[in-house]
Amino acid sequence: MSLAYDLTQVSMPEDVTSEMLTRIDEICAAHRGKPGALIPVLQKCQEVVGYLPVPVQERIADKLGVPGHEVYGVTTFYSFFSMEPRGRHVIRVCMGTACYVRGGKEVLERLERHLNTPVDTTTEDRRFTLEQVRCLGACGVAPVVVADLDTHRKVMADKIVELVENYE
Amino acid sequence: MSQISINDLAEIQQRSQQAQALRHGQAGVGTQRMHLLVCGGTGCQAAGSIAVIDALRAEIAKQGLEEEVAVVETGCNGFCALGPVMVTYPEGIFYVNLEETDVAELVESHCMGGEPVERLLYKDPGTKKRIPHMRDIPFFALQRLIALKNRSMLDAESIDEYIGQGGYQGMAKALKQMSPEDIVAEVKKSGLRGRGGAGFPTGMKWEFCQKATGDTKFVLCNADEGDPGAFMDRSILEADPHAVVEGMVIAAKAIGSHFGYVYCRAEYPLAVHRLQLAIDQAKEYGLLGDDILGTGFSFDLQIYQGAGAFVCGEETALMRSIEGKRGMPRPRPPFPAQAGLWNKPTILNNVETWANIPQIISNGGDWYASIGTERSKGTKVFALTGHVNNIGLVEVPMGTPLRTIIYDIGEGIPKKHRKFKAVQLGGPSGGCIPEEHLDTICDYEAIVKAGAIMGSGGMIVMDDSTCMVDMARFFMDFVQDESCGKCTPCREGTRRMLQILERITEGKGEPEDIDTLEELAEMIQEASLCGLGQTGPNPVLSTLRYFRDEYMAHVVDKKCPARSCVALLEFKVDVDKCKKCGLCFKNCPVDAIAWKKKEPAVIDLDKCIKCKTCIENCKYDAIY
Numbered sequence: 001m002s003l004a005y006d007l008t009q010v011s012m013p014e015d016v017t018s019e020m021l022t023r024i025d026e027i028c029a030a031h032r033g034k035p036g037a038l039i040p041v042l043q044k045c046q047e048v049v050g051y052l053p054v055p056v057q058e059r060i061a062d063k064l065g066v067p068g069h070e071v072y073g074v075t076t077f078y079s080f081f082s083m084e085p086r087g088r089h090v091i092r093v094c095m096g097t098a099c100y101v102r103g104g105k106e107v108l109e110r111l112e113r114h115l116n117t118p119v120d121t122t123t124e125d126r127r128f129t130l131e132q133v134r135c136l137g138a139c140g141v142a143p144v145v146v147a148d149l150d151t152h153r154k155v156m157a158d159k160i161v162e163l164v165e166n167y168e
Numbered sequence: 169m170s171q172i173s174i175n176d177l178a179e180i181q182q183r184s185q186q187a188q189a190l191r192h193g194q195a196g197v198g199t200q201r202m203h204l205l206v207c208g209g210t211g212c213q214a215a216g217s218i219a220v221i222d223a224l225r226a227e228i229a230k231q232g233l234e235e236e237v238a239v240v241e242t243g244c245n246g247f248c249a250l251g252p253v254m255v256t257y258p259e260g261i262f263y264v265n266l267e268e269t270d271v272a273e274l275v276e277s278h279c280m281g282g283e284p285v286e287r288l289l290y291k292d293p294g295t296k297k298r299i300p301h302m303r304d305i306p307f308f309a310l311q312r313l314i315a316l317k318n319r320s321m322l323d324a325e326s327i328d329e330y331i332g333q334g335g336y337q338g339m340a341k342a343l344k345q346m347s348p349e350d351i352v353a354e355v356k357k358s359g360l361r362g363r364g365g366a367g368f369p370t371g372m373k374w375e376f377c378q379k380a381t382g383d384t385k386f387v388l389c390n391a392d393e394g395d396p397g398a399f400m401d402r403s404i405l406e407a408d409p410h411a412v413v414e415g416m417v418i419a420a421k422a423i424g425s426h427f428g429y430v431y432c433r434a435e436y437p438l439a440v441h442r443l444q445l446a447i448d449q450a451k452e453y454g455l456l457g458d459d460i461l462g463t464g465f466s467f468d469l470q471i472y473q474g475a476g477a478f479v480c481g482e483e484t485a486l487m488r489s490i491e492g493k494r495g496m497p498r499p500r501p502p503f504p505a506q507a508g509l510w511n512k513p514t515i516l517n518n519v520e521t522w523a524n525i526p527q528i529i530s531n532g533g534d535w536y537a538s539i540g541t542e543r544s545k546g547t548k549v550f551a552l553t554g555h556v557n558n559i560g561l562v563e564v565p566m567g568t569p570l571r572t573i574i575y576d577i578g579e580g581i582p583k584k585h586r587k588f589k590a591v592q593l594g595g596p597s598g599g600c601i602p603e604e605h606l607d608t609i610c611d612y613e614a615i616v617k618a619g620a621i622m623g624s625g626g627m628i629v630m631d632d633s634t635c636m637v638d639m640a641r642f643f644m645d646f647v648q649d650e651s652c653g654k655c656t657p658c659r660e661g662t663r664r665m666l667q668i669l670e671r672i673t674e675g676k677g678e679p680e681d682i683d684t685l686e687e688l689a690e691m692i693q694e695a696s697l698c699g700l701g702q703t704g705p706n707p708v709l710s711t712l713r714y715f716r717d718e719y720m721a722h723v724v725d726k727k728c729p730a731r732s733c734v735a736l737l738e739f740k741v742d743v744d745k746c747k748k749c750g751l752c753f754k755n756c757p758v759d760a761i762a763w764k765k766k767e768p769a770v771i772d773l774d775k776c777i778k779c780k781t782c783i784e785n786c787k788y789d790a791i792y
């Protein structure tokens with residue numbers, strides 16, 4: 001068990017409701033004992049809660065019957081999993097090669113300035129989480145920005161401010 | 169319908185082939201006289217193609233044409249930059265940039281009046297002429313489709329349409345008529361090499377696994393598509409998912425496996441959705457599951473979604489990830505063919521590799537080997553992007569010169585005042601090829617000789633506004649970020665290389681930095697455990713090989729010749745070069761530029777946010 005893990009032991013955050021915990025328990029019960037189940041379980045639980053704070057990881061470890069450090073190790077290894085709460089809207093700016101050479105970096109810089117928050121953080125009002133991703137497989141319409149589930153294509157720096165303002 | 173037999177398969181094929189005959193320019197069945205195939209791939213969906221499809225269906229119903237005109241949603245057509253795109257059959261007319269508001273006119277003029285809508289046809293960027301037929305458009309005319317054979321030809325969500333195009337015939341042949349040894353022999357004969365990057369001969373890989381002892385074996389598909397700038401795997405899964413399923417069943421028979429996984433990136437929801445539908449439909453027909461086609465052979469397939477780690481594209485890491493662990497590579501041997509997933513003999517192939525298999529079995533290995541060069545057979549799909557007119561997916565025979573792809577299919581560099589600088593192949597493991605080597609042909613060995621790798625097919629064209637030192641920094645940032653940290657040379661070495669490159673792009677580089685970069689690169693290549701570290705320094709080495717002067721300009725003169733590195737720009741207007749056009753003034757987002765007619769522009773450095781918009785807009789390179 002790593003030191004970082006011990007130090008972050010805290011109680012269940014308030015925004016994790018008892019309904020969410022019930023869902024988590026159900027998901028774990030459905031996968032318990034199956035080989036290779038941990039990653040799909042974490043994906044499903046993150047969908048339920050929005051993120052994976054350590055107490056939620058503990059709960060999953062307990063219900064799946066796997067060691068806590070293993071859950072922590074997997075959660076921190078994969079970039080898809082977040083241990084911080086996220087904003088109401090997640091804005092993901094593609095920084096893959098095709099988008100980068102067509103102005104993706106300028107888009108990201110403009111957003112950081114506009115939202116006054118650096119990449120990979122959430123605004124104070126929790127309205128936006130700003131992330132960069134490495135290629136969304138839509139390189140043919142670069143530069144690409146995904147806001148929640150909407151893919152926006154050919155987003156030049158000039159248009160991005162207007163675009164995100166549509167997300168309350 | 170449940171559990172179909174070989175005869176049923178033939179029957180479905182015949183029925184569906186007739187229903188699709190229009191798309192091959194032949195008269196179809198029944199009263200249908202027109203098929204409108206609208207792209208529903210990711211790029212076109214982002215451009216609003218679903219709304220266009222809905223509007224088309226509504227308008228066709230309104231006009232009472234449902235019996236005559238069919239609207240079909242396809243996967244990626246390849247020409248994503250012009251989306252939403254549509255092909256109409258039997259004519260083969262290609263429409264671009266469609267909007268909902270175009271639909272009424274389209275239906276009235278094209279479907280009812282027989283007159284194509286001129287303004288929505290493809291316009292050639294060179295001649296500015298409209299070209300109505302898909303077959304005459306240079307972007308399509310020079311391609312040869314095998315892996316992308318069914319793109320914009322069928323409804324990706326219909327197994328019957330796939331069967332109608334000859335689908336599952338390769339599998340039927342493999343299961344009914346061929347022994348495992350025959351299958352391996354055919355694939356070996358084809359000369360197919362893995363399309364995921366390394367180019368390992370596919371037949372040989374299968375043979376190792378076939379000979380491995382064990383009652384449980386696995387067949388895996390690598391749909392992790394890590395190279396940022398490549399999207400062929402996504403397109404294949406979205407446009408023709410059954411081809412991958414069929415390929416995997418054939419391999420399963422060859423090695424004696426009964427279970428497989430497709431490892432797909434979490435960033436590809438539409439691909440996962442279509443593949444899952446394909447798997448479900450195949451199961452319903454008994455083309456997956458127990459006793460396939462009544463042959464006694466069983467194979468089942470499941471999707472496993474990745475969780476965002478580039479290194480999981482590496483074969484041993486991918487297998488660990490499916491096992492539910494941290495996806496770290498392990499040393500080989502043992503090779504996965506002997507001990508792979510859960511230590512069982514396993515084969516892993518890339519999506520594009522899989523998509524070639526059904527046709528190799530149907531048409532024979534000799535057919536496939538007749539295309540290409542001495543050591544690189546068949547075709548390769550490239551994702552042509554960057555500073556090029558025609559952006560999209562292109563499939564060409566091996567042996568095609570890079571120049572043909574960039575200038576004939578891609579139709580060159582879009583901005584008139586810009587020049588071609590280099591093309592990047594192979595992503596973070598690859599390199600840049602400059603103008604003087606553009607006659608290099610698509611061939612694994614020839615591309616390596618020119619300083620890059622075939623890779624998975626990302627092909628990014630860069631004009632002279634791209635800084636090569638910054639590109640090297642970009643890829644090093646990627647590699648450093650994605651290094652799993654298991655071995656020190658990769659973890660620490662890439663961090664040091666990145667720091668040096670950052671310093672250079674910030675104007676703080678020193679002459680000895682270049683030697684240090686080269687020393688570190690060599691050390692990382694030699695001492696790293698997996699391909700990520702072993703090939704990670706390549707983008708730096710290849711830019712050093714061809715663009716050393718540009719590094720020197722940053723280090724010695726503190727200048728970025730491409731005017732890209734912000735720290736090395738002054739944001740001043742050179743009055744001698746300024747042609748007083750005012751374009752910079754009009755586009756500055758913060759009104760930091762003063763300009764009047766017949767006067768040179770002046771930038772207010774207190775207001776300027778260094779966004780470089782003016783530099784991109786100035787045709788005369790007057791801002792430095």
Ligand SMILES: Cc1cc2nc3c(=O)[nH]c(=O)nc-3n(C[C@H](O)[C@H](O)[C@H](O)COP(=O)(O)O)c2cc1C
Pocket residue numbers: 361362363364365366367368370390391392393394395478479480481482483484516517518519521522624698699700
């Ligand atoms: C760091 C790293 C990342 C890789 N990513 C991918 C990938 O995203 N997709 C892929 O098909 N192969 C990838 N590969 C190559 C695979 O390890 C493997 O060679 C390939 O999937 C085998 O299939 P093929 O023979 O059909 O190409 C990667 C290799 C390395 C070292």
Ligand code: SF4
Pocket residue numbers: 479496497650651652653654655656658659696697698699700701702
């Ligand atoms: S080379 Fe890099 S990515 Fe590969 S195992 Fe070593 S640290 Fe991990």
Ligand code: SF4
Pocket residue numbers: 739755756757758759760761771775776777778779780781782783
């Ligand atoms: S860099 Fe951007 S802000 Fe500065 S003058 Fe140019 S356009 Fe205006």
Ligand code: SF4
Pocket residue numbers: 741745746747748749750751752753763768769785786787788789790791
């Ligand atoms: S765009 Fe260039 S040429 Fe035109 S006014 Fe600005 S600096 Fe001068």
Ligand code: FES
Pocket residue numbers: 094095096097098099100134135136137138139140142143144396397398
């Ligand atoms: S590089 Fe941005 S979508 Fe591929």
Ligand code: FES
Pocket residue numbers: 140207208209210211212213243244245246247248249251252253
């Ligand atoms: S997504 Fe429509 S052409 Fe590629």
